Amino acid sequence: MRSKIIRWIIWVGILVGFLLIISIFSLFVGSTYIPFKKIISLIFTGKGSIEYSVLFDIRLPRILLGFAIGGALSLAGVILQGLFRNSLVEPYTLGISGGAALGVCLNIILQLDRNLGILSLPVCGFLGAVLIILILYSLSIKKGILKIQELLLMGVMLSFISSSLIMLIMSISRTEDLHGIVFWIMGSLEEPNWSLIKAIVSISLLGLVFSYLFCHALNALSLGEEEALHLGINVEITKRLLFILASLLTGFSVSIAGIIGFVGLAVPHFMRNLVGQDHRILLISSFLSGAGFLILCDTLARTIILPLELPVGVITGILGGSIFIYIISKKQIKL
Amino acid sequence: MKRYIILSILSLIILFGNFKFTLSSSFLQRIISLGPYITEEIYLLGAQDKLVGCTIYCQRPSEAQKKEKVGTVIQINIEKILTLKPDLVIATSLTQKKDIEKLKNLGIRVIKFSSPKNFFEICSQFLELGKILGKYGLAKKIVQEVKDKVLEIKRKTKNLAKVKVFVEVGTNPLFTITKDSFLNDFIEFSGGINIAKDAKTGIYSREAVLKENPDVIIIATMGIIADKEKIIWGKYKNLEAVKNNRIYIMDAYKLCSPTPVSFLETLEELVKILHK
Numbered sequence: 036m037r038s039k040i041i042r043w044i045i046w047v048g049i050l051v052g053f054l055l056i057i058s059i060f061s062l063f064v065g066s067t068y069i070p071f072k073k074i075i076s077l078i079f080t081g082k083g084s085i086e087y088s089v090l091f092d093i094r095l096p097r098i099l100l101g102f103a104i105g106g107a108l109s110l111a112g113v114i115l116q117g118l119f120r121n122s123l124v125e126p127y128t129l130g131i132s133g134g135a136a137l138g139v140c141l142n143i144i145l146q147l148d149r150n151l152g153i154l155s156l157p158v159c160g161f162l163g164a165v166l167i168i169l170i171l172y173s174l175s176i177k178k179g180i181l182k183i184q185e186l187l188l189m190g191v192m193l194s195f196i197s198s199s200l201i202m203l204i205m206s207i208s209r210t211e212d213l214h215g216i217v218f219w220i221m222g223s224l225e226e227p228n229w230s231l232i233k234a235i236v237s238i239s240l241l242g243l244v245f246s247y248l249f250c251h252a253l254n255a256l257s258l259g260e261e262e263a264l265h266l267g268i269n270v271e272i273t274k275r276l277l278f279i280l281a282s283l284l285t286g287f288s289v290s291i292a293g294i295i296g297f298v299g300l301a302v303p304h305f306m307r308n309l310v311g312q313d314h315r316i317l318l319i320s321s322f323l324s325g326a327g328f329l330i331l332c333d334t335l336a337r338t339i340i341l342p343l344e345l346p347v348g349v350i351t352g353i354l355g356g357s358i359f360i361y362i363i364s365k366k367q368i369k370l
Numbered sequence: 371m372k373r374y375i376i377l378s379i380l381s382l383i384i385l386f387g388n389f390k391f392t393l394s395s396s397f398l399q400r401i402i403s404l405g406p407y408i409t410e411e412i413y414l415l416g417a418q419d420k421l422v423g424c425t426i427y428c429q430r431p432s433e434a435q436k437k438e439k440v441g442t443v444i445q446i447n448i449e450k451i452l453t454l455k456p457d458l459v460i461a462t463s464l465t466q467k468k469d470i471e472k473l474k475n476l477g478i479r480v481i482k483f484s485s486p487k488n489f490f491e492i493c494s495q496f497l498e499l500g501k502i503l504g505k506y507g508l509a510k511k512i513v514q515e516v517k518d519k520v521l522e523i524k525r526k527t528k529n530l531a532k533v534k535v536f537v538e539v540g541t542n543p544l545f546t547i548t549k550d551s552f553l554n555d556f557i558e559f560s561g562g563i564n565i566a567k568d569a570k571t572g573i574y575s576r577e578a579v580l581k582e583n584p585d586v587i588i589i590a591t592m593g594i595i596a597d598k599e600k601i602i603w604g605k606y607k608n609l610e611a612v613k614n615n616r617i618y619i620m621d622a623y624k625l626c627s628p629t630p631v632s633f634l635e636t637l638e639e640l641v642k643i644l645h646k
Binding site for chain 2: 085140215218226
């Protein structure tokens, strides 16, 4: 038991180190070259200079947002995969991202963003996500029991319906609005509003803390619902709270950063392979590595073909996908 | 007495206005353009020495290719823009709203030029740009010349037989232009009728094209696809345009980059195509 805990502490240490290294790396690379020596003097005396602005107004917000979104999506992925006992489920499977995208599309074509300001976009996205969560939740509860399999199927269907509705909206919208929708769907870690960034960072960390209330329950659930019940877990309440937690994390992430694929699907797999199935370590390690992975991908996306920037989803998909296939084919890991 | 007071106030306003005007344009020494046609217009106005950055799509005139690049039209590199220390960034309707917001938060002045909906808007935008660059006189002169010539063309084509035109700017789905685009003015000024003028959006069906039976089909170049499209249209033997072999491929760059000067050039070309 003790050796297990020591192993876990080492893992967390390694992942925190990895996250820090990536964040520092990300802070130092970009189209403007800022020598390492200069940075320390910049931090204390450089306020107002261009370099200071580049570091703390452009690069830092993206790193923080990458941390929050990457962490939240991976955490949601772990929770959902544990809840459904299905490794193909990811935060976007349940149509929550579709709902958010639909909310944003409606906002754009009704031109609410012009009248109510740019902040109305994440608000509408979040309302769309909440709407889908409510529909899913109320449809899947039968006789007081949350039917997990029906929830999954219904989620997949809702996701299809909303993507079709988005296509419908896109095909009848004006060219100018069309671009807004496409950009949003591509996903981006660029966020001008500092308070939104702070909010999502705290939500994501709160999500991590909250998820730890369920680490034992998740472990028990991985044996099956009935077994969990026999182990003394209040299965019904646990299922509902976990579903709501994961959905809210996804909803917040999607409404701020758009749809950034792959993080929530692949990171939990990697981590299960590395640290084991126990949710006590899986939750925190997925959060940390998801955060690091997204920051790394965003750094690559904005530096790989300077001065151009790529959508971050391009990198998460290509990089994550190929590493993932490589590992599976090499190690024959159990999914 | 009253008259004198009004006059002196007026002259003061003019004086002050002028003063403010020269002040603001002399402040603007470093400009970044985020749209190809805006870059082109800056060159037309001879203000290229103030242009410190543009997008990789800004290919015309060829000197613009040597300017510092700050990204594509849709995906800009904010860091790069900030380090170029611009006094003004001219955005287009293709620039992402979040990026504009971010630039403003960083204390950079941003002006957004929405894509012009007709010839009139092309001219008024050009004049506005002239004002910003402190080249209003030149802008006015260019616009006046172009307007005169355009009116001349309109007058000439007025009494010619109307030609029904279908303009294809995208395929899969078939995409055309409606009256909300300045491209519609090309057709109307050159004595044509845009069959898709009143369509709600640009998405158009082949069936509707067959029904409207245009005399001329114009395809904006989309690489090899344009030739393919020409072959596809060729299969509909009943179309007037096919019968008389009047399917033309035009340079999308010329067709879709709306400076007053390129508008006139393209219009002249189109008149030749429609009334030969």
